[in-house]
Amino acid sequence: MKRLHSFILKSFLGPLAFTFFIVMFVLLMQFLWRYIEDFVGKGLEWTVITEFMFYISATLVPMALPLAILLASIMSFGNMGENYELIAMKAAGISLQRIMRPLVILVIFIGLGAFFFSNYVMPIASLKASALLYDIKHQSPELVLKEGVFTSDLPGFGIKVDKINKETGMIYNLMIYDHRKRQGNTQVIVADSGIMATSDNKLFMDLTLHSGEMYEDVKATKRKDRDKYPFRRIKFDLYKTTINLPGNELKRSDEDRFRNSYRMLNLSQLSNTRDTLEHELQDEKTRLAKQLSNYQYFKKENKTSRRDTLRQVLLNAKTWNADSLYKQLNLSDKLTSVGNALSYSRKAKDRISRNMNIQSSKKKWIQKHINEWHRKFTLSFACIIFFFIGAPLGAIIRKGGLGMPVIVSVLFFIIYYIISMTGERAARELVISPFLGMWISSIVILPLGVILTYKATTDSGILNIDSYIKFFKKINPVNFFKKKDA
Numbered sequence: 001m002k003r004l005h006s007f008i009l010k011s012f013l014g015p016l017a018f019t020f021f022i023v024m025f026v027l028l029m030q031f032l033w034r035y036i037e038d039f040v041g042k043g044l045e046w047t048v049i050t051e052f053m054f055y056i057s058a059t060l061v062p063m064a065l066p067l068a069i070l071l072a073s074i075m076s077f078g079n080m081g082e083n084y085e086l087i088a089m090k091a092a093g094i095s096l097q098r099i100m101r102p103l104v105i106l107v108i109f110i111g112l113g114a115f116f117f118s119n120y121v122m123p124i125a126s127l128k129a130s131a132l133l134y135d136i137k138h139q140s141p142e143l144v145l146k147e148g149v150f151t152s153d154l155p156g157f158g159i160k161v162d163k164i165n166k167e168t169g170m171i172y173n174l175m176i177y178d179h180r181k182r183q184g185n186t187q188v189i190v191a192d193s194g195i196m197a198t199s200d201n202k203l204f205m206d207l208t209l210h211s212g213e214m215y216e217d218v219k220a221t222k223r224k225d226r227d228k229y230p231f232r233r234i235k236f237d238l239y240k241t242t243i244n245l246p247g248n249e250l251k252r253s254d255e256d257r258f259r260n261s262y263r264m265l266n267l268s269q270l271s272n273t274r275d276t277l278e279h280e281l282q283d284e285k286t287r288l289a290k291q292l293s294n295y296q297y298f299k300k301e302n303k304t305s306r307r308d309t310l311r312q313v314l315l316n317a318k319t320w321n322a323d324s325l326y327k328q329l330n331l332s333d334k335l336t337s338v339g340n341a342l343s344y345s346r347k348a349k350d351r352i353s354r355n356m357n358i359q360s361s362k363k364k365w366i367q368k369h370i371n372e373w374h375r376k377f378t379l380s381f382a383c384i385i386f387f388f389i390g391a392p393l394g395a396i397i398r399k400g401g402l403g404m405p406v407i408v409s410v411l412f413f414i415i416y417y418i419i420s421m422t423g424e425r426a427a428r429e430l431v432i433s434p435f436l437g438m439w440i441s442s443i444v445i446l447p448l449g450v451i452l453t454y455k456a457t458t459d460s461g462i463l464n465i466d467s468y469i470k471f472f473k474k475i476n477p478v479n480f481f482k483k484k485d486a
Contacts, residue, residue: 004089005102008076012103015075020068027060028053039136052132058125062379065114066416069107070386071409077394086395096457100391107387111380118376119266127264134258156180157243170195174209186217191239209239262372270373277366281359288355292348360430367428374438381442382416388449392456416441 032039032053039049080086089099150160157180162173174194178187191212198205214234258264265273329337389412397408420441427437 004094004099008099008102009106011080012072012076012106016068016072019071019075020064023064023068023071024057024060027064028057031056031060035133044136048132048136052129052136055125055129055132058121059129061114061122062118062375063417065110065379066382066386067409067413069110069383070390070412071406073103073387073390074394074397074409077391078397078399079394081395081398086398096392096395103387103391107384111383114383115376115380118379123264123266123269126261127258130258130261130264169197174212188215189213189239190215205243207241207243209236211237212239214239262369265369265372267373267376270369274366274369274373277362277369281362281366284355284359284362288352291351363430364428367430367434370434371424371427371438374434378420378438378442385442385445385449386412386416388453389445392449392452395456396452412445416445419444 077086086096086099090096147164148160148162150158152158156178158177160175161171164171170193172193174189174191176189176191178189181187189209189212191209193211194207194209196205196207212235214232214236216232216234262270262273390409393408420438423432423437423440425437426432427434431437432440
C-alpha cells in the first residue's frame with residue numbers, strides 16, 4: 001500500500017507543479033499586459049522589474065492554486081483512467097476513496113498552507129506590490145525623441161525634430177519650446193542641427209545646437225510699453241547649454257501610506273480595524289442624533305415674555321397637545337410657526353441625507369474588511385473543493401494530457417470565479433451579508449463535488465454519451481405510442 005500511495009502522490013505532484021507554474025505565468029502576463037503602459041519608457045532596472053513580478057506573483061496565488069489543483073487532479077486521475085490503472089486498482093479490491101486518501105491528506109495540508117500564506121505572506125506582498133506600482137507609475141519617463149512629433153517627456157521643454165541620424169546621433173531641424181519660467185511659449189529655439197548627450201549619472205544633458213535663432217518675449221517694465229509686445233531675437237552659429245534631468249532612479253515612497261488598506265492586513269488586524277470602524281460609525285450615528293435633537297427637532301429660542309407666559313399656561317394645564325396649542329395662535333403666528341417648521345424640516349432632511357451618504361461609505365468600507373477576513377478562509381476551502389471535483393471527474397472522463405482536462409478545468413473555474421465575484425460585489429454594496437457573499441461560490445460548487453465523488457465511486461456513466469442516447473430513445477414518443485398500442 002505504501003508503494004501505491006507513493007505512486008499516486010508522484011502522479012499528482014508532477015502535474016500540480018507543472019500546472020501551477022503555467023497558470024501563474026498566464027495570470028502574470030495578463031497582469032503585466034494590463035499595466036504595460038506604466039512600465040514602457042521608464043528606464044527601470046531589471047532588478048526592479050524582477051522584484052515587482054515576485055510580489056505580484058505572490059498576490060496571484062489565491063487565483064492560481066485552486067485552478068492548478070483542479071487541473072492537476074483531472075490530469076492525474078484522467079491519466080490513470082486512460083492507462084487502465086484505476087481499473088486495475090479497483091479490480092484488486094481498492095476503492096476510489098482509498099485511492100484518493102493520500103491525496104486528500106496532501107490537499108488538506110496544502111489548504112492549511114494556503115491559509116497561513118494568505119494570512120501572513122499575502123498582506124506583505126500586497127503592501128510592497130502596491131507601493132512599488134505607485135512608485136513606477138509616478139516615475140519620470142526617459143526622453144525619447146520621435147521624428148515629426150512634439151515630445152514633452154523632458155520637464156519644462158517641448159521638443160520637435162524632423163530627422164534623427166541613429167548612427168551619429170545627430171538631429172536636424174529642431175524646434176525647442178522652453179517652459180521653465182512657466183509663462184507660456186515665451187522662449188523658442190530653432191536650429192538646423194544639434195546633438196544631445198546625457199551624462200553618465202543621467203542627471204544632466206548637454207545640448208549643442210548649430211546655425212539657429214532664439215526668440216524670447218521681453219516683459220516690459222513700464223506699463224505704457226506692455227502693449228507693444230517686445231521680443232529679443234538672437235542668431236547663433238554654435239549654442240551650448242546644460243539641462244538638468246529629473247533622474248531615472250526609482251524613488252521609493254513610504255510604505256506606511258498603504259498600510260491602512262484592508263488587503264494589507266491579517267486576521268487580527270482586520271478584526272481590530274473592523275471594531276474601530278464600527279465604533280466610529282456608531283459615534284457618527286450618535287453625533288447625528290444629538291445634532292438633530294439640539295438644532296432641528298427641539299429648537300432653542302430666546303427667552304421672551306410670550307414664551308414665559310406660554311410655559312406657565314402649559315404648567316397649569318392638566319392635558320395639552322400640539323394641535324390645541326396651535327389653534328390658540330393668531331393667523332400671523334400660525335404662518336410663522338408653519339414656515340419655521342418647514343425650514344427646520346428641510347435642514348434636518350439635508351443633514352440626514354448628507355450623513356447617510358457618509359454612513360453608507362463607512363459601512364461599505366467595513367464590508368470590505370469583513371470580506372477580506374472571509375477571503376483568508378475561502379482560499380483554503382476552494383483548494384479542497386476543487387480537488388473533490390477534479391479527482392472524480394478525471395476518473396469518470398478517463399482522459400489525460402492537456403486537452404479535455406484544460407477545457408473542463410477552465411469551465412468550472414470560470415463558473416466559480418463569476419459566482420465569487422458576483423457575491424463579493426453584492427456583499428460590498430450591502431445587498432447581502434458578507435458571509436453569504438464570500439462563501440456563495442463554495443456553497444454552490446460543494447454539492448457538485450459531492451455528486452461527482454458519488455458518481456465516480458459507483459462507476460456511473462455521467463459523462464458517457466451512449467447512456468444519454470439510450471435514455472432519450474427510451475422516452476421517444478414514437479416508441480411510447482407503439483408500446484401503448486401493443
